[in-house]
Amino acid sequence: MKKIYGIGLGPGDEELITMKAYNLIKACDYIFVPKSKGKSLAKSIVSKYTSEKNIIELDFSMGEDNTAKYEDAAQKINSIVKDQQIAVYLTIGDPMVYSTYIYLMYELQKFNIQVETVPGIASFNAAACCLNIPITIKDESFYLCDRNVDEKILQAVDSICILKVNQNKRDIINKLEKHHFSYVYIKRCMQEEQEIIYDKNQILLDDDYMSLIFARKKLMNHHNLI
Ligand SMILES: C[S@@+](CC[C@H](N)C(=O)[O-])C[C@H]1O[C@@H](n2cnc3c(N)ncnc32)[C@H](O)[C@@H]1O
Incomplete structure (x- = not known):
């Protein structure tokens, strides 16, 4: 066979x-x-x-x-x-x-x-480790999606990673801000060209397909994680 x-x-x-x-x-x-x-x-x-x-x-x-x-x-x-x-x-x-x-x-x-x-290490997994940000801790839930964020799901979760963000970053970020998530953009994670960007305007300027946005609800245990 x-x-x-x-x-x-x-x-x-x-x-x-x-x-x-x-x-x-x-x-x-x-x-x-x-x-x-x-x-x-x-x-x-x-x-x-x-x-x-x-x-x-x-x-x-x-x-x-x-x-x-x-x-x-x-x-x-x-x-x-x-x-x-x-x-x-x-x-x-x-x-x-x-x-x-x-x-x-x-x-x-x-x-x-x-x-x-x-199996291989997925990009969202690598990004969380690279940023030293937990994907989930006890009792939390995580939302993985590509391109579009469903606001109903977003409201119910503690953390999110969005892949293939290069087409509609503005819409994604607006939704994250509306629901009080802090976010970070990472491109070419764990590669030589890796870049981590926190500033909204700078994120919007970038256009690399190999990029994602990782976000968490703002305060957790009195620490702002991002
Ligand atoms: C077709 S999907 C493949 C996902 C892949 N199988 C995974 O496990 O992550 C392509 C998307 O994965 C994400 N991606 C893959 N590798 C990446 C990396 N090293 N850094 C940032 N994003 C990455 C990007 O969002 C990209 O648009």
Whole structure:
């Protein structure tokens, strides 16, 4: 039976991948990565112990029919990988968090390819650690979303992380301020280009896709966390 490992690479620091991921990537026959417009972050994280030779890029660029792209990618993987070979698919952060991998995984399963998913450190997890801000403490709840913030949910939680914020930061920040959250913007977390920005105007000026906003309800145990 054919098998592929969907591997989470973490936020970008090459040391923040699991031993399991490292061992599989070193031992594998094929490495599949999503094709990127610029420099591939996934490729650069593993570049020290991989050869360009066995890296195969899959094109998921947005088009008319995204489902067809995942079907095509699964078909390509199925035609390349043979039984007993080790194939990996690399993805940033954790594979089960807003990842293209999820759609690919379902298509691969239709080909009867066995899929094993290796967790990675998700961006919101890395951001909280980088900022020394707890995601949750006892009795608290946390809201993870992308792009849009639902105000009803926001009112009910203690902390929130919003991914893919580059399109509508103003709306997100306005909602956070309305509900008395203090917030911080972090881009390229755990990468060389990492920046942490607290000032609203400066946050609004930035336009990096690899960014998120982490926020907490203002005072907690008499400490303003952000
Ligand atoms: C397609 S989602 C992938 C999420 C990823 N699977 C995860 O576990 O975090 C892409 C979004 O993740 C966030 N992201 C991923 N890595 C990041 C990093 N190192 N720093 C800041 N944001 C990051 C950004 O919000 C970006 O728009």
